[in-house]
Amino acid sequence: MDDLLELMKTRRSIRRYKKKDVPDELLEKIMEAGRWAPSGDNGQPWRFIVVRDFETKKALSRIATEGSGRRFTAEYFTGRLDERFEGLKDEEKKARAYQKLRSGVVSAFLIEAPVIIVVCAYLDVWDVPYDVAMATQNMQLIAHALGLGTCVVVAPVCDIIDEVETAKLLKIPHGYKVALPLAVGYPDESPRPRPRWALEDILYHEEFGKKRGQ
Amino acid sequence: MDRIYFQDTFAALAKSLFYERGRGAGFRATMVGRDYIDRHEIQGGTSDAVIENCIAVLAENNLVEKAAYQKDESDSFFTFEVKGCAHLPVEAWLEKEGVPAFVCPPINMILYKIRQLIGVAVEIADISVHHKEEKCIVRVVIFKQ
Numbered sequence: 303m304d305d306l307l308e309l310m311k312t313r314r315s316i317r318r319y320k321k322k323d324v325p326d327e328l329l330e331k332i333m334e335a336g337r338w339a340p341s342g343d344n345g346q347p348w349r350f351i352v353v354r355d356f357e358t359k360k361a362l363s364r365i366a367t368e369g370s371g372r373r374f375t376a377e378y379f380t381g382r383l384d385e386r387f388e389g390l391k392d393e394e395k396k397a398r399a400y401q402k403l404r405s406g407v408v409s410a411f412l413i414e415a416p417v418i419i420v421v422c423a424y425l426d427v428w429d430v431p432y433d434v435a436m437a438t439q440n441m442q443l444i445a446h447a448l449g450l451g452t453c454v455v456v457a458p459v460c461d462i463i464d465e466v467e468t469a470k471l472l473k474i475p476h477g478y479k480v481a482l483p484l485a486v487g488y489p490d491e492s493p494r495p496r497p498r499w500a501l502e503d504i505l506y507h508e509e510f511g512k513k514r515g516q
Numbered sequence: 517m518d519r520i521y522f523q524d525t526f527a528a529l530a531k532s533l534f535y536e537r538g539r540g541a542g543f544r545a546t547m548v549g550r551d552y553i554d555r556h557e558i559q560g561g562t563s564d565a566v567i568e569n570c571i572a573v574l575a576e577n578n579l580v581e582k583a584a585y586q587k588d589e590s591d592s593f594f595t596f597e598v599k600g601c602a603h604l605p606v607e608a609w610l611e612k613e614g615v616p617a618f619v620c621p622p623i624n625m626i627l628y629k630i631r632q633l634i635g636v637a638v639e640i641a642d643i644s645v646h647h648k649e650e651k652c653i654v655r656v657v658i659f660k661q
Contacts, residue, residue: 368637368661373543376641376657379593406661431536461543 309443314495316451317411319487324417328448332486333419335444339437342429348437348481351420351472356413361471362483363413366457369464371406378404409457415485420472423481434481441484451489454482520605527609534615542618542640549621550628558629563658566633570626578602580622581650592659593641598622599651607645607652617643623654630658637661 333350341347353359377383383400390396402408412418421438423430442452459465459480468480507514534541556573560566571583581600587593598620607617620643627638641655 371661372637372639372657375592375637375659376639379588379590379657380641380655460540461546463546466547 306443309447311495313442313446314451314489314493315453316485316487316489316491316493317453318489318491319415319451319485320490322416322488324450324486324488328445328450329417329419329486331448332441332445332450335440336421336437339433339440341433341436343427345424345427345429345433347423347425347427347430347433349422349424349478351422353418353420353472353483354416358471359413359415359418362418362458362468363410365464365467365471366409366412366455366483367406369406369461370409370457371404373460374403374406374408406457409455411453412455412458412483412485415453416487417485419484419486421481421484422472422474423479425477425479430479430481438482438484445486449488450486451491453485455485456482458483523605524609526603527606527613530606530610530619531613531615534610534618539618545619546624546640547628548619549624552621553625553629558633560629560633563630563634563636566630567626570622570629574622574625583622592657594656594658596623596626596654596656597651598654599649601652604645604647604650604652608647611645611647617645617652619643620652620654623656627656627658 329352336348336350337346339348353362374383377386378400383403387396387399390399419441421434421441423434427433438454442454445452457464458468459482465480468474468483472480474480506512507516530541530545533544537544553570553573558566558569558573560569567585571580574580575582579602580598583596583598585594585596588595601622603621610617620640623640623643627640630636631638637657637659639657641657643655644653646653
């Protein structure tokens with residue numbers, strides 16, 4: 303049990319990968335973990351597309367970059383980026399971060415990922431988002447256990463306009479949708495853990511806002 | 517035809533989407549309005565021309581009473597003021613329900629045509645509704661990527 307918790311705690315979103323191929327056997331293990339995720343009404347909406355083709359990765363990367371760039375540019379002008387980076391006092395670093403976000407290049411790494419597993423979903427199922435999210439979590443954890451890194455990249459599907467373009471690129475038929483692309487590869491970085499709320503700050507008893515003993 | 521029925525229905529669907537996606541709901545509603553503007557012949561070789569032509573169609577068809585905009589010095593950040601919009605009753609209903617404004621079909625139509633005809637990047641940055649003045653302020657970015 304502790305091993306599983308440790309696996310969860312040490313998983314990171316990996317955006318830089320070694321130039322090393324990921325064998326099919328490992329990818330199949332990852333998708334096998336996905337297909338054993340909980341599923342409402344056992345609908346199993348998940349479908350997987352393994353993308354290795356450079357041109358397809360390049361196209362996905364472009365859609366992701368444009369989407370991210372638009373959203374962060376909007377956030378820059380409204381001042382929301384300043385709110386996000388409130389803690390960063392180094393103005394030079396801040397300017398670099400803003401430039402990276404506004405250009406959308408923050409999501410461009412899809413092109414560098416050795417493999418992208420595009421998680422798709424059959425829509426004639428009641429619990430599509432929950433099922434797909436649980437399957438993806440399974441996949442990320444098993445990948446981490448196998449020494450692989452993953453990153454969910456929602457940028458090519460976040461905005462419905464981009465999702466339509468992504469679906470066209472991948473020839474998704476009517477009745478299905480692209481849920482999310484999952485980048486997979488051997489990690490070439492070791493990101494620090496991101497801050498998390500302490501359990502005591504997010505835990506209530508019996509009703510929202512009520513602490514134990516209140 | 518009872519317009520209130522359509523307003524209530526639109527509002528209820530918007531509320532459902534918001535409760536499903538939270539702040540991300542706006543990104544799922546960016547195509548709302550496209551079909552309508554596609555029924556009209558919109559032309560223009562610049563963002564300004566496309567905006568003016570779209571506003572003319574929206575006003576002629578009583579979707580908005582009037583709309584105006586200004587740009588900041590970057591030439592990328594636009595502030596639209598939309599008065600007397602057909603969607604104001606929907607926004608009033610949503611505000612009563614505690615749902616923030618996240619979809620603006622008239623601006624969606626304008627941005628869609630700009631993207632289609634000029635080929636630049638477009639994005640709604642935020643929407644604020646001012647019921648007393650019967651107007652909305654919608655800030656958007658339009659820029660070459």
